[in-house]
Amino acid sequence: MKRRDPPKVPCKIEMDIDYISNLPEHITDKILSCLSLRDAVRTSILSKKWRYKWFSLPNLVFDNQSLLISSQDQQLIRNKLINIVDHVLLLHSGPIQKFKLSHRDLQGVYDIDRWILFLSRGSMKEFILEIWKGHRYKLPASLYFCQKLIHLEIFNCLLKPPSTFSGFKNLKSLDLQHITMDQDVFDKMISSCTLLERLTLMNFDGFSKLNIHAPYLLFFDIGGVFEDVYFNTTNNLAIVSIGLYATAGYDQNLPLGTPGNMIKFFAPLPRIQRLEVQSFFLKYLAAGKVPERLPTPCIELNYLSLRINFCDRAESLAALCILQSSPNLQELEILARPDEQAAEGIDARLSEEYLRNCPFNQLQLVKIVGISCARQELNFVNFLLTNSPVLEKMTIKPVSANGGCELLKELLRFRRASVLAEIIYLDP
Template identity: 65%
Template sequence: MSVMKQHIPSNFLCNAELEVDDISNLPAQIVDKILSHLSLRDAVRTSVLSSKWRNKWVTLPNLVFDNQSLLISSQDQTFIKNKIVNIVDHVLLLHSGPIHKFKLSHRDLQGVCDIDRWILFLSRGAVKEFILEIWKGHRYKLHSSIYLCQKLNHLELFNCLLKPPHTFNGFKSLKSLDLQHITMEQDAFEQLVSRCHLLERLTLMNFEGFSDLKIHQFHEHIQSCYRLIGLYVNPGFDKNLTLGSAGNLVKFFAHLPRLQRLEVQSFFLKYLADNKVPGRLPTPCDELSFLSMRINFNHLDECLAALCLLRSSPNLQELEMLARTEEQSTLRTVASVMKEDYQNCMFNQLRHVKIAGITGLKQELNFVNFLLSNSPVLERMTVKPASVDGAWEMLKELLRFRRASVQAEIVYVDP
């Protein structure tokens, strides 16, 4: 029995060859655009497309080693550690050209000594963004060669120990600094911040190494960041911290006129509210458009501090307030005093408000009523109570409040 030879049309072969040629001969800027939208893992896999794509990925300027790029299906921590190290080593060995961004963040990443080698390698180039997030184990002591990276404009660290050398004069190009769950001596932090003169965005969350006795000096060194436009503060202060000198609120904002985003977490508002709180700041925050505060509505001075910030932010567009439900003891009679402070204040740019953690206390509802009745362009207020207890009565009370904006809607979110 004869076997029939299958005939493949010549036009089909031509079309297939053309398609291969199209992929192989794409302009360099198109190839770079495609690779920039892929994870590092997928970018490496493009090597199989054609011989011309085989080494395209090795010139990627942004190297991101995260859960998406490092897919490791194992519960063996030793195997996971070795796999991560081998992959990073392999990529850095084959890489050619400048590295502008280096991010290492994997859910199973621990502070291994191999990170020292990678930082040393990067310090010899011109890395601009460095992100290191250690999700497991003890604090990783950041290798000293990181302080040689003078081209850095963004530095983000999680679960690290920082000990800059005494001769360190700051990052001359740094614009964004994000420090979360870090250990650092206060003197070193003060030196770091005060010598990064181009700093625009600063995030501080749960750092260790600051003494209560010196915590009042914190704002003095923030003031050196004249270009600062974004600030997130959650230092993990204890609610019984030793407060500093009078007028913290005024001093803190005295040299931050360009601030555009501010997040005040933990007990930092309590610190700012210490002693005398003015009705308005001497220098308004004209550029502040986003404000987030964690607040104890039962604390008179914190409420006054919040009102001061609101009055001093004429262009505020977004407001988030989270009630600290862990402090429910009323320190002073709030409601009777606050009625006078609610007068003569309009928020002509405020469009979105989120309030969470409230329990329906009178002073909380007074604050909500104040915002609704003085925000003529408000579009949405989202309210999420702390619990279901009394939530229905609180919702009925909220719906009774007069709204200055005819377009304002109240969105109730179940706790």
């Protein structure tokens, strides 16, 4: 009998599942949003379904990380940069929510004008332009028509809006650094951005008076050379960091009968919670009459940082005024300017003021940096220790190691109102 082969059983073919191509859209969008533009474009080789996904990226960031252009020829770099941006904008589909252009070799690129014109026709909400080299770039008029903007960040640019410009009605965050603009342009821009919550100003030219009219402003960070600062309708302002880079530029001798800068500065800030007084701004606050306490205390102020010259009597009095007007202060940072010496004939002693009974019932953390063990500095440390019943830690870092042992001996002798207070000495 002829042997028969067993019947053939149809084999089951298992197909590999393409998990990458079948990811939910919200997952692919999340993945693309976490990648640099360069890597997002590379995902087009994953599969057919991924080939065009990056076309609809809502956030376009052109910076050193996403544009790795290796060349020593500056003209070649600019040409490649222009080609990349042109290519992405040409292929892009869908709304552009964020556009950032920041490259270390970005200079002399006049194509920025037409890119901004293209973006102004959409619904862009965030625009960041950083020109790291060359002269300040004049922003085109088309930028001022981007009325959907919520965040605007400009570096090394000239701002000269058209006469019809009436502000960015939806803008909540404005960051201007190394910019040039006229005084009236600055005043109008700030007051017309009625929803502004965050304002950063660093190194500016063309205006010297800071007129801040912003009813919803919460955060204000400024550093530069200016003559005066006026807050108007800023009752919600909670965080302020302000530095005056030079003592010249404002009148320290105010006319008789006018309130000093101290009262003028704090009166419109009833809800301030964090204050950083940097560079020489304490000298500005010390101009005019400095009261023992502010007429209205800073009830909500819980963090204070002061840059001070202890050899300047006026600055020391200004610092004391702020401290004695902050009953709920919890954290204090003092940054001394030891490089400045008291002028000959100026009495910098404030022993009586330091020893005045002024309890800091909420103060827990103190950090003092840059002191040189001068008597007025040690008096200030003693003043804090004897008036802080809940102090937990005081960190002291002198400007140099000279006299470190003597400073430690002095600190050990000081009476402490808090039995839990720990003094930490850091080597410079």
